[in-house]
Amino acid sequence: MTLKPIITEKAVMMIEAQNVLTFVTNMKKSKEDIKKEVEELFEVKVEKIRTLIRNNKKYVYVKLKQNFPAIDLATKLGLI
Numbered sequence: 850m851t852l853k854p855i856i857t858e859k860a861v862m863m864i865e866a867q868n869v870l871t872f873v874t875n876m877k878k879s880k881e882d883i884k885k886e887v888e889e890l891f892e893v894k895v896e897k898i899r900t901l902i903r904n905n906k907k908y909v910y911v912k913l914k915q916n917f918p919a920i921d922l923a924t925k926l927g928l929i
Contacts, residue, residue, distance in 0.1 A: 851875045852886060855908070856928050863910070864929070868919045872909045876902070883909055893917040 852872040854860075860871040874883060880898045887895055894917055899910040913919050923929045 851878065852883070852890070852909070854923075854926060854928055861923075861929060864919045864923050868913050868915070868917075870911045870913065870919050870922065872911065874907050874909050876905070876907045878907070883911070887911050891922055893922060 855871040863869040884895045894914040896914045897912040901908040
């Protein structure tokens with residue numbers, strides 16, 4: 850698994866308010882690869898993916914579709 854979840858105060862606020870999960874991933878991964886990996890690993894549907902490259906790390910913001918609450922997935926993963 851190349852996705853590592855981020856647990857910061859901001860990330861938790863995004864889970865609750867925007868239904869968005871935050872991960873750090875490999876720089877070489879494309880948005881399509883990330884979307885496929887998230888959907889297969891967690892059995893959810895992804896609405897949108899945004900990426901940010903900072904300090905030689907790639908941060909991924911994964912917005913889930915409405916009928917897949919991010920808070921449920923975060924709880925299942927032990928993030929909250």
